[in-house]
Amino acid sequence: MLPVIRHPVERFTLPNGLRVVLTPDPSAPVVGVAVVYDVGIRSEPQGRTGFAHLFEHLMFQGSTNLEKLAHFRHVQGSGGTFNGSTHFDYTDYYESLPANALERALFLEADRMRGPRLTEENLRNQVDVVKEEIRVNVLNRPYGGFPWLKLPPVMFDTYPNAHDGYGSFEDLESATVDDAADFFDKYYAVDNAVLAVAGDFTVETARALVERHFSDVPARRAPQRPDFAEPDLTSERRESYVDRLAPLPAVASAWRVPNPITDLEGYLPFVVLAEVLTDGDASRLVERLVLRDRAVTSVGGYIGFMGEPFAVRDPTAMLLQAHLPPGGDVDKVLRTIDEENARIASDGLAPGELARTQARMATHLLRDTDSVLGRALQMAVLEVQRGAPELLAELPRLLSEVTEEQVTAAAATLVPERRATVEVIAEGGNN
Amino acid sequence: MSITTLPDLGPVRELTLPSTVERTLANGLTVMAIRRSSVPLFELRLRVPFARADLAQSAVLTQTLFSGTADRTTVDIAAALQSVGGGLSAGADPDRLLVSGNALVTGLDELLGLLAEVLTGATYPDEEVSTERSRLADRIRVANSQPSHLARKALLRRIYGEHPYALQTPEADAVLAVESAGLNELHAARVQPAGGTLVLVGDLDPEEAIAAAERALAGWTGDGKEVDLPAVPEIGPGPLTLVDRPGSVQSSLRMALGAVPRTHPDHALLQLANLIFGGYFSSRWVENIREDKGYTYGPHSMIEHSVAGSTVTVAAEVATEVTAPALLETVYELGRLATVPPGEDELTQARQYALGTLQLGLSTQAGLAGLASTYAGFGLRLDYLATHAARLAAATVDDVARVAAEYLAPSRAATVVLGDAAVVEKSLGTLMPVTRVQP
Numbered sequence: 001m002l003p004v005i006r007h008p009v010e011r012f013t014l015p016n017g018l019r020v021v022l023t024p025d026p027s028a029p030v031v032g033v034a035v036v037y038d039v040g041i042r043s044e045p046q047g048r049t050g051f052a053h054l055f056e057h058l059m060f061q062g063s064t065n066l067e068k069l070a071h072f073r074h075v076q077g078s079g080g081t082f083n084g085s086t087h088f089d090y091t092d093y094y095e096s097l098p099a100n101a102l103e104r105a106l107f108l109e110a111d112r113m114r115g116p117r118l119t120e121e122n123l124r125n126q127v128d129v130v131k132e133e134i135r136v137n138v139l140n141r142p143y144g145g146f147p148w149l150k151l152p153p154v155m156f157d158t159y160p161n162a163h164d165g166y167g168s169f170e171d172l173e174s175a176t177v178d179d180a181a182d183f184f185d186k187y188y189a190v191d192n193a194v195l196a197v198a199g200d201f202t203v204e205t206a207r208a209l210v211e212r213h214f215s216d217v218p219a220r221r222a223p224q225r226p227d228f229a230e231p232d233l234t235s236e237r238r239e240s241y242v243d244r245l246a247p248l249p250a251v252a253s254a255w256r257v258p259n260p261i262t263d264l265e266g267y268l269p270f271v272v273l274a275e276v277l278t279d280g281d282a283s284r285l286v287e288r289l290v291l292r293d294r295a296v297t298s299v300g301g302y303i304g305f306m307g308e309p310f311a312v313r314d315p316t317a318m319l320l321q322a323h324l325p326p327g328g329d330v331d332k333v334l335r336t337i338d339e340e341n342a343r344i345a346s347d348g349l350a351p352g353e354l355a356r357t358q359a360r361m362a363t364h365l366l367r368d369t370d371s372v373l374g375r376a377l378q379m380a381v382l383e384v385q386r387g388a389p390e391l392l393a394e395l396p397r398l399l400s401e402v403t404e405e406q407v408t409a410a411a412a413t414l415v416p417e418r419r420a421t422v423e424v425i426a427e428g429g430n431n
Numbered sequence: 432m433s434i435t436t437l438p439d440l441g442p443v444r445e446l447t448l449p450s451t452v453e454r455t456l457a458n459g460l461t462v463m464a465i466r467r468s469s470v471p472l473f474e475l476r477l478r479v480p481f482a483r484a485d486l487a488q489s490a491v492l493t494q495t496l497f498s499g500t501a502d503r504t505t506v507d508i509a510a511a512l513q514s515v516g517g518g519l520s521a522g523a524d525p526d527r528l529l530v531s532g533n534a535l536v537t538g539l540d541e542l543l544g545l546l547a548e549v550l551t552g553a554t555y556p557d558e559e560v561s562t563e564r565s566r567l568a569d570r571i572r573v574a575n576s577q578p579s580h581l582a583r584k585a586l587l588r589r590i591y592g593e594h595p596y597a598l599q600t601p602e603a604d605a606v607l608a609v610e611s612a613g614l615n616e617l618h619a620a621r622v623q624p625a626g627g628t629l630v631l632v633g634d635l636d637p638e639e640a641i642a643a644a645e646r647a648l649a650g651w652t653g654d655g656k657e658v659d660l661p662a663v664p665e666i667g668p669g670p671l672t673l674v675d676r677p678g679s680v681q682s683s684l685r686m687a688l689g690a691v692p693r694t695h696p697d698h699a700l701l702q703l704a705n706l707i708f709g710g711y712f713s714s715r716w717v718e719n720i721r722e723d724k725g726y727t728y729g730p731h732s733m734i735e736h737s738v739a740g741s742t743v744t745v746a747a748e749v750a751t752e753v754t755a756p757a758l759l760e761t762v763y764e765l766g767r768l769a770t771v772p773p774g775e776d777e778l779t780q781a782r783q784y785a786l787g788t789l790q791l792g793l794s795t796q797a798g799l800a801g802l803a804s805t806y807a808g809f810g811l812r813l814d815y816l817a818t819h820a821a822r823l824a825a826a827t828v829d830d831v832a833r834v835a836a837e838y839l840a841p842s843r844a845a846t847v848v849l850g851d852a853a854v855v856e857k858s859l860g861t862l863m864p865v866t867r868v869q870p
Binding site for chain 1 (some may be wrong): 721
């Protein structure tokens with residue numbers, strides 16, 4: 001039997017449309033506060049690649065009652081930490097703090113939900129900062145953006161799904177204060193947001209504080225989220241690019257998976273399959289490609305281009321990626337992956353293979369909920385995308401109920417004709 | 432009526448430290464167990480002193496410790512771990528070998544049994560050693576194309592000179608020469624219980640967990656030998672070391688200053704001074720070079736503790752064209768704190784952050800296990816945090832000014848820049864003498 005952990009979950013919606021999730025846990029004197037907005041990379045305007053992320057930076061540059069730098073100082077000066085991050089389908093803002101700073105965090109989030117201070121000076125400053133972020137993470141290092149920025153344009157045809165979510169320098173530099181104001185008005189409406197709080201408080205106290213700080217944030221209606229659907233691939237797609245810093249060849253392939261939100265039952269077997277293929281030395285692809293054939297130096301598999309299976313909407317994909325030894329043969333690696341998938345599809349799994357994979361997945365899931373912030377963030381996203389924060393506690397069980405037949409059926413869909421592949425040509429040979 | 436001003440903090444709660452049960456086994460291994468029942472898991476950290484162990488052999492050993500025993504193959508071990516939701520991995524640094532793991536709490540005995548099996552019977556099979564050393568060599572090739580890794584290597588060479596800490600990661604050719612026989616010798620000589628510490632944290636009864644560890648690990652015996660490291664040399668300032676990386680679109684700026692160990696009475700004060708300078712986002716340096724000037728994304732300054740000495744390390748990746756201006760601001764902010772006392776508000780804010788993040792660090796199984804294990808490696812226990820918190824609470828502006836002058840003075844810093852030398856050398860030379868070296 002898989003263990004479960006159940007923290008009580010209280011949900012309610014304020015009259016202005018703000019959805020709230022409270023999950024008390026008195027076991028440590030700390031709280032996690034997360035605000036998630038239902039907007040991400042896929043919603044940024046044409047000609048404004050990277051804008052959702054740039055805007056996330058602007059949400060830290062002062063707000064209705066707070067000067068620039070005040071947010072950082074108030075969180076850290078209360079003993080807490082903070083950050084924000086931009087994903088394909090959502091943007092999150094969060095703090096971890098000692099429990100006695102809960103009200104402060106709520107005040108800070110409510111204040112910027114009323115509106116950030118958008119100034120030309122702050123915009124230009126943050127464009128510079130974001131450019132340095134892109135240089136650190138993409139341009140000045142090997143495998144920068146591989147495969148999360150490199151594979152979507154191979155797999156997808158429409159701008160929302162295919163474009164560079166970090167943004168081109170040209171687009172970032174063209175961004176204006178008016179663009180930011182429009183983006184806020186459109187997507188940062190109260191009814192497009194979820195507030196989740198986890199940690200050491202009582203529901204009554206926290207609810208009163210939430211009402212106190214958020215009730216009079218003016219209600220605004222967010223636009224209906226567009227359908228970003230694209231048809232599945234019917235023939236193989238493959239591209240390559242030169243990385244002048246990378247010393248080893250690398251390859252990543254993706255296959256579309258069922259809609260994570262509307263077809264959870266059809267989707268879960270792929271989440272399990274990714275682990276059957278790549279989790280640890282006893283997994284199919286590690287055993288075959290790394291240990292037996294020595295055809296790759298590492299291999300990984302996961303769902304969604306950012307690897308968060310329960311925080312992504314359709315269309316998304318299952319990814320397999322590998323780094324090869326110098327001079328490695330990418331075609332051979334792809335053929336072997338096809339062979340192993342076909343073997344699962346035709347021969348099924350070995351005795352115990354599924355159960356042990358599910359046991360390790362349960363540990364990973366539980367471990368990700370051990371911190372109050374991890375819990376708040378995941379519940380906020382589950383509320384935004386599914387209206388079901390309590391799903392967090394159900395996931396180990398739901399994954400344990402995936403059957404061998406479902407996993408083998410999932411493996412049977414990973415055929416070359418549905419595959420999008422991007423290959424890194426390594427031109428960074430050193431020693 | 433909307434709230435327009437910052438709410439007060441609620442009543443401060445005293446730092447509550449988890450109770451630790453500790454026992455030293457007959458084989459010399461110290462076992463500590465802490466109950467934290469937040470999730471039905473446990474975390475394991477085994478720390479074994481490893482000073483002066485051969486770098487390349489240590490690195491391959493960490494990758495092959497779980498590659499086979501008399502009774503099981505790599506895949507057998509991995510499958511057995513998975514079946515209890517478990518995982519184990521090993522890493523080494525110039526002070527210690529560290530085995531880290533976690534599992535469903537129902538798998539405690541199984542995980543400890545597997546750990547004991549490899550500790551007493553890892554065989555380092557030729558085939559697996561050959562595979563893993565090649566993979567490691569590949570990873571080293573990748574690391575050597577990462578500017579942050581190259582900058583760190585250059586900084587360590589610069590500040591540690593002849594000390595064993597000067598070289599902390601092996602090169603690919605050395606790793607490729609490692610053989611099974613050498614690994615077996617290293618294991619026999621150094622992977623020993625005496626002087627080691629095992630930390631178990633999770634949804635467990637501490638006494639029972641220690642008893643389980645004793646049952647599993649009683650057969651792990653042998654004579655450990657104590658290997659000492661000399662104290663680290665004093666950091667010599669001298670010219671800026673410029674490492675050429677042609678075509679680099681950023682420069683990796685690094686500075687190092689001598690610091691004090693955790694037990695030193697000045698440590699809490701230095702922590703506060705470092706925070707005020709650049710140790711957290713709301714610091715002078717970050718507000719200056721990121722939020723005012725936009726030179727960089729993630730600058731950070733931290734105190735790093737090793738067994739043989741402690742260091743303040745200042746690090747930022749800055750746009751190539753602003754390399755010298757970024758260094759100028761860094762020297763300025765160090766110098767300003769070393770010469771002018773900080774404000775009371777700056778001290779209060781840094782103190783709150785230090786105390787608050789301490790509580791956050793204790794609030795997860797992994798956080799507790801990591802901290803308990805790290806502290807044990809320095810002969811400390813978690814109750815030392817109470818002493819540390821009291822020192823943080825008592826610090827005054829004058830205290831912080833004194834330690835800033837003593838430890839954060841830019842005249843004491845060693846400076847390394849990795850970047851496109853053809854572009855940045857001349858302007859860096861306007862600030863301080865520059866010595867150019869090859870990577």
